[in-house]
Amino acid sequence: MILVSQAPFDPGAQANRFHTSHSEAGAMVSFTGLVRSDPRDPITALILECYENLARNELAAIRDAAIARFTLIDAAIIHRHGRLVPGEPIMMVATLSAHRQAAFDGAQFLMDYLKTDAPFWKQEETAQGLRWVDAKPADDAARDRWTR
Amino acid sequence: MKILYFAWLRERLNRASDEVSPPDGVVTLDDLVTWLRGRDEALDLAMTNPAIFKLSIDARIAPGHTPIAGAREIAILPPMTGG
Numbered sequence: 001m002i003l004v005s006q007a008p009f010d011p012g013a014q015a016n017r018f019h020t021s022h023s024e025a026g027a028m029v030s031f032t033g034l035v036r037s038d039p040r041d042p043i044t045a046l047i048l049e050c051y052e053n054l055a056r057n058e059l060a061a062i063r064d065a066a067i068a069r070f071t072l073i074d075a076a077i078i079h080r081h082g083r084l085v086p087g088e089p090i091m092m093v094a095t096l097s098a099h100r101q102a103a104f105d106g107a108q109f110l111m112d113y114l115k116t117d118a119p120f121w122k123q124e125e126t127a128q129g130l131r132w133v134d135a136k137p138a139d140d141a142a143r144d145r146w147t148r
Numbered sequence: 149m150k151i152l153y154f155a156w157l158r159e160r161l162n163r164a165s166d167e168v169s170p171p172d173g174v175v176t177l178d179d180l181v182t183w184l185r186g187r188d189e190a191l192d193l194a195m196t197n198p199a200i201f202k203l204s205i206d207a208r209i210a211p212g213h214t215p216i217a218g219a220r221e222i223a224i225l226p227p228m229t230g231g
Contacts, residue, residue, distance in 0.1 A: 033231060048230075049155050051223060053207035079230065091231060111231060117209075119223075120230035121155035132156045135227035 002059045004052055006082035011092050018076050018094050025073050025096040029103040031111060037086035045125040048090070050081035054119045062113045070106040072097050077110060081120060109146055115139040149216070151184065152223040157201075160194045170216070177203045178212035180222065200227050 001018065003009070011032040019028040035046045063075045073096040080090055091114065095106035115136075122133035151166045158164050166184075174183045181203070185192040195201060202209055202225040205216065216222065 051152070051154055051204075051207075051225070054204050054209070054223065054225075057207050058209065115231035116228060118230035119154070119204075119225055119228055121226065122229045123155075133229045135229050139231075 001076040001078075002056060002063060003076075003078040004050065004055045004059065005078075005080060007080070009078055009080070009089060009092070011089050014076070014078060014092060015094055018074070019096060022073050022096050024098070026098045027100040027103040028094060028096050029100070029107040030092060030094040031107050032092045033090045035084045035086045035088050035090055041126075043086065043124045043126050045083050045085050046090070047083050047123040047125060047130070048081040049121045049123065050079075051119040052081075055079065058118055059114075062110060062117065065113075066095070066106045066109050069109065070095070070097065070102040072102060072106045075106060075110065077114070079114070079118065079120065083125075112139070112143045112146065116143045149219050150221045152221060154223065155226045157194055157224060157226050161188075161190050175215055175217075176212060177205065177210060177214050177216055177222070180216055181212070181224070195224075201225060202228075 015030045019025060037043045059077045063077055066072060066075050076094045078092045084090060093107050093110040095103045097103040116139050123130050124133060149168060151168055153161050153164055170180055170183055174180050185195055204210060204223045205219045206221050
């Protein structure tokens with residue numbers, strides 16, 4: 001499943017629906033990213049810009065690559081855009097496999113690629129105004145370990 | 149063809165897109181970026197480090213040497229911050 005939407009989602013309900021659709025799975029790993037407000041530098045919201053057509057294509061390609069590489073039974077990616085407030089889920093990945101290690105590795109792979117190769121851009125809304133979130137070299141390094 | 153700009157690049161240019169007709173000789177994505185920068189000072193300044201940008205043709209990421217013939221929508225994408 002690939003879902004790119006402005007709508008809120010329920011990570012627990014999504015995870016339950018996902019794993020109950022595959023009785024052959026022995027392991028599910030799910031990860032949910034949340035909007036975080038640092039108390040030392042608080043934000044009032046996170047605004048995610050998205051190139052939707054490209055996002056759907058890229059997320060599908062990243063998902064297909066994860067399934068092939070880790071022999072997953074299935075993988076799901078949900079990613080929101082628009083204005084989100086602290087505490088709200090931004091995105092979720094879930095992987096299903098016969099055994100746990102592939103599910104963990106697949107979820108990590110999906111997260112590392114989403115950080116750098118999914119066409120979303122974050123802007124933080126603060127009391128002082130809006131500011132773009134810079135891409136982090138550490139995220140590139142995390143993704144690049146899968147190509148070594 | 150339509151050129152799309154996103155995030156801080158869109159803000160710096162003060163527009164989300166352009167409609168352009170590149171001349172003969174503009175064959176690849178890299179040629180197109182060079183041509184676009186040559187006709188737009190703000191874009192030229194914003195893309196001083198072109199290596200940080202990704203490019204897409206009709207909603208598919210493509211390397212700079214990709215031919216643009218037949219493309220309808222090309223996007224210039226600043227470093228992404230998804231996840």
